[in-house]
Amino acid sequence: MGADRQLANWDKLHEYYQALAKASNKMRVVELGKTSEGRPYIAIFISSPANLARLEQLRQLNARLADPRGLSEAEAKKLVADAKAVTIQSFALHSSEVAASQTAAEFVYDSITRTDEEATRMLDNVISIVMPSINPDGTQMIADWYMKYAGTEHEAAPLPWLYQKYSGHDNNRDGFALNLPESQHLGKLMYRDWMPQAYVDHHQMGSGNARLYIPPYAEPIRPGADPLVWREMQLWGAHMGNKLEAAGKTGVIGSAIYSGWGHMGFHWITPFHNIAGMLTESASARLATPMFMHPDQLRGGPRGLPAYEVQTTMPSLWTGGWWRVRDIVEQQKIAAWATVDLAARNRETVLWNMYLKGLRQTERGANAAVRAYAIAADQHDRQTVKKLANMLLASGVEVHQTKGQLIVEGRVYGPGSFIVSMAQPKQGLVRWMLGRTFYPDNTYTRTAEGDPIRPYDMSTDTFAEFMGVKSDPIGETVTGDLVKLAANVPMIGTVAPSAPHGYVLDGRLNDSFRAAFLLLDKGIAVRRASQPSADGSVKAGDFLVAAGDVSAIAKQSGVDFPALKSPITAGAYPLRKPRVAMLQRYGGGNMDEGWTRLMFEQFSVPYTSIMDAAIKAGNLEANYDTIILPADSIAAMTGERPPQGQGGGGGFGGGPNNTPAEYRSGFGADGVKALEAFVQKGGTLLTFANAGDLPMQRFSLPVRNIVSGLPSKTFWSPGSTLQVNFVNTHPLAYGMPAQGLALFMAGGQVYEVTSTDRSQDVEILSTYIDRDVLQSGWLLGEQVIAKKAAAVSVKHGAGKVVMIGFRPQHRDQTHGTFKLVFNAILNGPVGATPATTTAQQ
Numbered sequence: 001m002g003a004d005r006q007l008a009n010w011d012k013l014h015e016y017y018q019a020l021a022k023a024s025n026k027m028r029v030v031e032l033g034k035t036s037e038g039r040p041y042i043a044i045f046i047s048s049p050a051n052l053a054r055l056e057q058l059r060q061l062n063a064r065l066a067d068p069r070g071l072s073e074a075e076a077k078k079l080v081a082d083a084k085a086v087t088i089q090s091f092a093l094h095s096s097e098v099a100a101s102q103t104a105a106e107f108v109y110d111s112i113t114r115t116d117e118e119a120t121r122m123l124d125n126v127i128s129i130v131m132p133s134i135n136p137d138g139t140q141m142i143a144d145w146y147m148k149y150a151g152t153e154h155e156a157a158p159l160p161w162l163y164q165k166y167s168g169h170d171n172n173r174d175g176f177a178l179n180l181p182e183s184q185h186l187g188k189l190m191y192r193d194w195m196p197q198a199y200v201d202h203h204q205m206g207s208g209n210a211r212l213y214i215p216p217y218a219e220p221i222r223p224g225a226d227p228l229v230w231r232e233m234q235l236w237g238a239h240m241g242n243k244l245e246a247a248g249k250t251g252v253i254g255s256a257i258y259s260g261w262g263h264m265g266f267h268w269i270t271p272f273h274n275i276a277g278m279l280t281e282s283a284s285a286r287l288a289t290p291m292f293m294h295p296d297q298l299r300g301g302p303r304g305l306p307a308y309e310v311q312t313t314m315p316s317l318w319t320g321g322w323w324r325v326r327d328i329v330e331q332q333k334i335a336a337w338a339t340v341d342l343a344a345r346n347r348e349t350v351l352w353n354m355y356l357k358g359l360r361q362t363e364r365g366a367n368a369a370v371r372a373y374a375i376a377a378d379q380h381d382r383q384t385v386k387k388l389a390n391m392l393l394a395s396g397v398e399v400h401q402t403k404g405q406l407i408v409e410g411r412v413y414g415p416g417s418f419i420v421s422m423a424q425p426k427q428g429l430v431r432w433m434l435g436r437t438f439y440p441d442n443t444y445t446r447t448a449e450g451d452p453i454r455p456y457d458m459s460t461d462t463f464a465e466f467m468g469v470k471s472d473p474i475g476e477t478v479t480g481d482l483v484k485l486a487a488n489v490p491m492i493g494t495v496a497p498s499a500p501h502g503y504v505l506d507g508r509l510n511d512s513f514r515a516a517f518l519l520l521d522k523g524i525a526v527r528r529a530s531q532p533s534a535d536g537s538v539k540a541g542d543f544l545v546a547a548g549d550v551s552a553i554a555k556q557s558g559v560d561f562p563a564l565k566s567p568i569t570a571g572a573y574p575l576r577k578p579r580v581a582m583l584q585r586y587g588g589g590n591m592d593e594g595w596t597r598l599m600f601e602q603f604s605v606p607y608t609s610i611m612d613a614a615i616k617a618g619n620l621e622a623n624y625d626t627i628i629l630p631a632d633s634i635a636a637m638t639g640e641r642p643p644q645g646q647g648g649g650g651g652f653g654g655g656p657n658n659t660p661a662e663y664r665s666g667f668g669a670d671g672v673k674a675l676e677a678f679v680q681k682g683g684t685l686l687t688f689a690n691a692g693d694l695p696m697q698r699f700s701l702p703v704r705n706i707v708s709g710l711p712s713k714t715f716w717s718p719g720s721t722l723q724v725n726f727v728n729t730h731p732l733a734y735g736m737p738a739q740g741l742a743l744f745m746a747g748g749q750v751y752e753v754t755s756t757d758r759s760q761d762v763e764i765l766s767t768y769i770d771r772d773v774l775q776s777g778w779l780l781g782e783q784v785i786a787k788k789a790a791a792v793s794v795k796h797g798a799g800k801v802v803m804i805g806f807r808p809q810h811r812d813q814t815h816g817t818f819k820l821v822f823n824a825i826l827n828g829p830v831g832a833t834p835a836t837t838t839a840q841q
């Protein structure tokens with residue numbers, strides 16, 4: 001495995017694992033489900049035949065230790081004596097990091113064929129769960145792509161499209177939202193069924209410094225986990241480092257490059273599940289093509305590697321030369337083996353730690369300043385509230401629901417509200433999912449010159465905020481009539497038995513939009529109220545549905561269809577089935593585009609993906625009412641400059657210039673002209689974040705982005721939730737709360753009107769509040785954006801450009817602002833822009 005210019009694809013690897021399982025009684029292949037593209041998604045269980053024979057019993061022992069509530073110390077000791085250590089190692093999450101899928105095959109083979117003392121100890125003491133590819137679709141794509149061009153001038157060209165159907169490289173940002181089928185399967189395996197003592201995810205990094213990063217992480221770390229997990233990572237990292245140096249591997253570094261405060265991907269979120277969640281990162285070759293490095297091409301790296309010199313965390317240097325996939329396979333194999341070997345040698349310690357972590361986190365939560373989070377059932381979008389509760393369940397968090405009315409700290413929570421106690425083993429996770437988050441601002445996060453260093457990913461991942469759901473921290477132990485949720489909260493809508501005037505759908509619910517899209521698709525008439533009804537039962541933005549058979553759609557969307565009390569004859573406009581196109585491109589694909597597709601599928605939004613040729617051909621208005629440009633640079637869209645590091649996972653292949661001509665993209669000046677003509681003839685162009693540059697600069701719109709080019713000391717918001725007001729009397733912001741949150745990250749835009757003779761063409765949909773703008777994350781220079789526009793609609797000819805300066809559908813996670821996208825789609829040429837004057841809360 002890892003021979004020069006050779007990659008086995010997933011079909012072959014899967015076949016191989018089946019063959020091994022047939023031949024060995026030390027491994028079992030379990031299909032957890034299907035991938036996004038329908039391939040088998042498997043976990044391999046490796047242990048002694050005796051252990052495999054009682055796997056379910058061992059699973060239960062392990063689970064009991066992971067949630068030790070009610071377990072006495074004596075009972076725990078008995079369990080530890082009988083239980084086996086559990087490790088999960090995953091390979092090939094990022095498909096362009098090609099070595100790991102190849103390594104896994106040899107690691108599995110060695111695990112079941114080695115008969116020495118070390119191997120026997122491992123099989124007797126450990127249940128080693130191997131995910132041979134977290135993303136089998138991508139493993140297939142990249143191997144097929146690479147092998148097709150190996151030996152040609154296009155060898156090692158980067159894959160032109162996303163290597164995961166929806167997420168590309170972002171498949172590692174889904175460890176909490178669990179949007180992708182692959183994440184759902186792994187989440188169930190790791191967070192609910194098995195709670196391993198260690199989880200290691202094997203990756204690759206750039207080529208220019210260390211050969212291998214091993215645990216532990218660099219500073220800063222995210223607080224709130226049991227301290228033992230960080231000590232355990234040092235233990236595992238030390239064992240890996242020791243084995244690697246003993247084997248003569250050089251350039252291995254720990255405590256550097258990857259900070260412990262990262263995104264909520266699997267390896268970074270697991271510490272809050274009480275699992276030692278770790279990462280290895282090997283230096284890359286050019287896909288499977290060897291790379292030559294001169295010594296002076298090796299430099300220092302970020303975080304804890306100021307120069308390429310020996311230091312305690314990297315006591316030997318790799319001195320350059322050829323670097324091949326085989327080199328990566330060999331060092332990954334050693335690291336993977338060290339993981340299971342440490343678990344085998346320290347079985348009792350790591351199991352006892354599991355018990356301690358669960359016990360102590362529960363005790364901490366029971367006595368902390370915040371003892372629970374309360375989530376009111378009856379808030380702005382009550383369906384999304386239920387989705388949040390279900391997301392917590394999917395992560396193995398315990399959630400209770402109120403049966404009747406509950407009064408906590410003077411606030412009233414109606415029936416069906418959720419209480420998430422901190423007195424549970426996963427309280428660390430609860431804290432980050434539901435509690436306000438402030439990213440550290442200190443010398444770990446600033447350069448010597450005082451410039452902020454970009455966090456590894458976001459500066460917050462507070463999921464309640466992303467979803468637009470209010471979760472209240474509670475300082476007392478919550479008691480009352482509570483039911484522990486045993487299964488997902490059902491979401492099945494009811495239909496009024498008699499509705500002579502039709503139905504009304506609550507415009508505040510994301511799922512009402514889904515229902516509207518489904519209804520329009522079925523040809524059932526839907527109108528949108530543009531003013532409140534006299535009796536107050538209809539709000540502006542609510543959907544008015546003609547009488548008819550809507551039961552299937554109520555069931556599918558989960559939305560209630562109450563009867564409209566009296567006919568609405570004025571103050572409503574008809575909707576028609578939206579005709580939506582979204583730009584898709586090569587150059588590694590655009591992750592923001594992929595996630596938007598997934599959101600559209602979840603909400604039954606009809607759409608067409610269009611590429612350059614369709615745009616350049618023009619006459620777009622004949623087929624579409626709305627065209628979406630997902631977050632992207634002008635250069636990447638037009639092809640003026642090939643995109644760098646977008647989607648494909650960095651420069652692990654060749655440069656963009658060796659991409660075969662048919663896979664280069666960019667719609668050029670002709671495409672820009674066609675898009676402008678589309679708008680001028682009545683179309684709606686919808687842009688997210690930096691994609692707004694294209695219409696702003698090329699159509700000469702009377703607005704500018706006031707944060708463009710500002711130094712980071714002046715303005716800085718790397719993935720933060722910021723407080724905004726929404727003009728929810730405007731059809732483009734119907735259904736939004738008057739106050740809400742916008743997720744602002746690098747590349748985001750904030751708007752200011754630049755022209756007085758065209759200022760009447762600009763409508764402001766959302767503005768940042770005037771002070772204390774930061775909700776969670778990190779924000780410098782709030783005065784720069786205070787009271788400025790977060791989203792605008794600009795009339796241009798007969799149509800308009802809707803620019804949302806932040807990402808309203810970021811990674812399919814920001815449910816709180818999905819409606820801005822849906823409104824822009826529904827508010828095509830048919831929907832006029834009737835304004836009402838009453839502000840809605």
Ligand SMILES: [Zn+2]
Pocket residue numbers: 094097203204
């Ligand atoms: Zn990676």
